[in-house]
Amino acid sequence: MNSCFHCAETFTQPPYFTQINGTEQPMCCPGCQAVSQAIMDAGLMSYYQYRSEPGMKQAGLVPEQLSHFSAYDLPEVQQDFVHQQDALSSTSITIEGMSCAACAWLIEHRLTPIEGVAKVLVNSTTQRAMISWDNSQIKLSEILSQISQIGYQAAPYQQDEQEKQHHKDSRTFLLRLGLAGFATMQVMMFALALYTGYFSDLDDEIRDYFRWVSMIFAAPVVLYSAQPFYFSALRSLLSGKLNMDVSVSIAIGGAFTASCIATLNGTGEVYFESVSMFTFFLLLGRYFEQNARRRASISSNNLHKLVPLTALRLDGSQQTEIPAKSLRLGDIILVRPGDAFAADGVVIDGHSSANEAMLTGEQMPVDKNLDCPVFAGTLNVEQPLKVKVTALGQDQLVAEIIRLQEIAAANKPAIAFMVDRLARYFSATILTTALITYLVWLQFSPDDAFWVTLSVLVATCPCALALATPTAVTCATAIFTRLGIITRKAGVFEKLASVEQVVFDKTGTLTRGVIALGEVSVFDAASDTSNFDPQTPISKKTAEKATTKTATEVLAIAAALEAGSLHPIALAFTGHLDANISASKLTHHVAQGIEGTINHKVYRIGHLSFALVNANSSARTDAHAFRTQINTSTEPCVWLSENGNIIASIQIQDQVRSDAKQAIDELKKAGVDVSIASGDSVSHVNALGNALGISQVYAEQKPQDKLTLINQLQLSKNTAMFGDGINDAPVLAGAYLSVAMGSGSAIAKNSADLILLGDHLSRFNDAMKVAKKTNTIIKQNLIWAFGYNLLILPLAVTGHVPPYIAALGMSLSSILVVSNSLRLLRINL
Missing domain, CATH: 2.70.150.10 (Calcium-transporting ATPase, cytoplasmic transduction domain A)
Known part of the structure; x- marks a missing residue:
């Protein structure tokens, strides 16, 4: 006997299974299996950890009642996201596809008149809605269905493990920030009065009393709120490196310790308000940084919820x-x-x-x-x-995209690595400067030595320097995600901003890569072309027409030859297969064509030079018609030969991408040179170049030829290469910047720096615009960060900057850098 893990009913038949918290658990029926799996998929693992009663048996729900949204009507599923108050249920739902306040208005006016819906509040900023309804009149699945019918994807807002951890960390962080802010205000009340001399005529006992009170308020800030800085500094030191939190920790710990000693001894100055304020402003800067990162990651985190x-x-x-x-x-x-x-x-x-x-x-x-x-x-x-x-x-592709986005978010541009190195050296320089400052001041004014040194440590903390690049890159990555662009490698933002020339592959890049068959030209047996040279002129001949194949027969023969191939061109012949015609002895010649035998005759289909191989010198073809076809065709063709002599040509058509002309015009307007490098014939590549306004074309390029071409072009200009096929992988790997189409081969995408998930080439122009703006923002941030430190350092060393002013200046500097980076999210594309 088995016991159902979901409903606890015993059963004897072979069980169904659901993996719950890493363990396969038996289920009595498909209904309980579906419900338990729905609970796990919704991220509600805690239901099985904390339930006090078994769930209801669900055999009757499958398959009649378990519809698209009905899993959300189950009490087990609703337990963690639906709040019940009297007769009304309420929940928060995530709505994908909202772009403005008008979307919120539309959803509210769609749902409000529905009987049973008590309240609808839609927030277009968070893309969430709070809905209350009477469960006896309408089900949650019906509400979700109504939203779906007007073009939005809705689901109850659920937090997966990563989101739960983020929520927990955010609450802890806000508690640290709030505590630091509250303590700072309390300590400042006493410090401000002391600084202005209000209590100067009081006894030492009263003064010391306020110092003790200030120490009590500052202690939680130093011991709890500032903990992240200590742990970060400790990890840095254990790894043999210096980061900005080392100087921060020294400043906080040193100032608090010295102030405590002064309070205990009753002599010297205390700076509890500076310690509290410094910690508060630093935490505030980190809070803005985390918000920027969170905003940038929301879109990718929600992708898997759409499955x-x-x-x-x-x-x-x-x-x-x-x-x-x-x-x-x-x-x-x-x-x-x-x-x-x-x-x-x-x-x-x-x-x-x-x-x-x-x-x-x-x-x-x-x-x-x-x-x-x-x-x-x-x-x-x-x-x-x-x-x-x-x-x-x-x-699945959605999982691959999420992984790529995570990689993209983790990747740093080259300037970020440079800044990281500078920050480490900067921290070492500041610590050395602080030590020298302390020793010098100790000779001239021992009472002020420590506090001047503290001001140096606080004022020159490289927080803004450390935030200058990552906040800008995070915001730019968020925009790329919105555009359907994935960055795979480091340095993409710098490279995009400095591209001077773009080289496009033809098929699958400038064109859609969806092959269709065009005109079929069938040739007669009239002139000997067994040794035909396409480059040698042929005199015009008149001959008796004696066509031996119809267009239908030609296509059937071609389809039989191509039947075993997965090439895009081969797939275009699928609809012309004839059950009475089959090919044997098929041989695939890479990048040339296919050879096979049909009814004891040898057929070849592929490039002209491949199809023209002489197998029977007595065969005849209408040479004039043949030459005319070669000279006048503007579409690429595949050639079909019978026993070594051409019997037909079949045009291959590939539709140009709808925005290719617009994208190329914008590139040229931006001063970027544009060219085509393709393996197709000269006439076909020239025709496409003329249509798109590209004068510089390179035709009949093999993979090695393309790589050689790119290497030559890159000697004078930073060159970006577009490609989509396996044959483009070498040149993509060798290009200054490589871009693969999302519809391209896996090898091409693995070799690329950038992937365009959609079909619009103009997204590349948008990416260049974002990259240039990102680099501008980064440079502005760095100039400000370095400029501020160069300005404040001599003032702090000479004792003109009190510690609390140093803390305020450092924090405002960091906030300015983060706010400047957030401007990227408002870029117009």
Whole structure:
């Protein structure tokens, strides 16, 4: 006998399983399995840790009642995010797709008239809504469905483990900040009176009393609020390095210790207010920095929440609603209009479109038909689709994008590494300067030596210097995420801002890479072309027409040859397969074409030079028509030969990207040179260059030729290379800056510095604009940080800056740097 982990019912049949907190737990039925998996997927692991009663048996919910949003109606799922008060339930939901206050107005006016909805408050800034409803009149799933129907994706706001930890850390940080602020105000009341002489005529006992009170208020600040600085300094010292928190910790600890000694002895000055104020302003600067980072990471953290909890699996004609986590590779799922795809896969039946904005940033739906890839979390728009699952979990595109975004956020530009090194040297210089200052002042004014040294440590703390780069890069990364751009390597922002020339690959970059067949030209058996040289003129001949193949037959032969290939061109022939025509002895010649035998005849399809190999000198072809086709064709072609002689040419059409001309014009307007490097023929590359206004083209380039070309161009100009194919990987790896299209091969993307997830080339222009603005912001931050320290250092060394003024100046300097970086988030694109 087994006991169901969810409902505690005993059962004898083979159990279902759900992984709960790292352990496979038995479930009595698919319903309990689906519910328990939904609870885990919603991040509500604590339900099973703290529940006092077993859950309800859920056999009746599968598959009839477990719909797209109905998992959120289950009491077990609602326990951690729905608040119940009298007859009303309330919850906070996350709404994706909101862009302005008008969106909030639309959602409020859509939901408010619905019977059972008591209150709707939408915040367009946080992209969340607080909703109260009567559960006896309307279900939460119906409310979420109503929001979905007007174009927004809604789900109860849930915190995963990382968000929970962030929330916990934020509360602790705010407690430290609040305590420091409160203590600073209290200590300043006494210090201000002492500084202005209000208590100068009081007895020493009264003065000492206020000092003791100040020490009591300052102690929690030093012992609790300032703890992060101590731990950071300790970690730095243990690793054999110096960071800015070393001087901060010395300043705080030294000033507090000296003030405590002065209080105990009743002699000397105390600076409890300076210690408290210094800590408060420093924590305030860190608070702004954390907010900037949080704002930059929200979009990527929410990506995985768009993947649905359940999927509709097809077993023959039977439909079964199961937890999405239970899917396996090869499963067939049905995705209805308006539903999100539960896993990555390929379409095996149906024709619809998908909104992939959550991945690419582009709102226009993408057409999806047979064999088209679909991705978890994206939205099916018009018609139901049957999808074969090809990737799950961390292998899905959404997981890969999240990983890339995390890598991008962790990557530092070259200037950041330079600043980190400077900050370490700067800290060492400041500590040395402080020591020298103390020794000099000890000779001339021993009573002031410590406090002047303290001012030097506080005033010149390199906080602003340390914040100058990371806050700007974090904000820029947030903008890139919004644009559907992923940075993979360090130094991208500097390189983008200094690009002087861009070289585009043709197919899949300037064009969409979706191959379609164009005009089919069939040639007669009239003239001997067994030794034909395309470069040698042919005299015009008249010959009796004796066409031996029709266009339909040519396409069927070509489709039979291409049937075993996964090349994009081969896929274009799929619709012309003829069951009566099959090829044998197929041989694939890389970058040339395919050879095979059909009805004892040798056929070749591919480049002209490959198809022209002579196998039968008695074969004849209409040479004049052949030459005319070569000279006048503006579209790329594949050539088909029979026994070594050309019998047909088939035009290959690839649509130019819609914004290619606009992107190129903007690049040229910005003073960037533009060229094309492609493996296609001269005539085809020239035709595309003329259409896009690109005069500098390089045709018939092999991978090694492209790499050589890029190396030559980079001798005089910083060159960016665009590519998408496996053959582009070497040149992408060798370019000053490499950009891969999101639809390109994995090898190309692994070699690239930058990935454009969508189809719009103009996003590269936006990226350059953001990079230039980011570099400007970083330089402004660094100039201010260095300038402030160079200005304040001599004043502090000479004793003209009291410690509390030093703390205020240092903190305002840091806040200014962070605020300047946040201006990036308001950039217009």
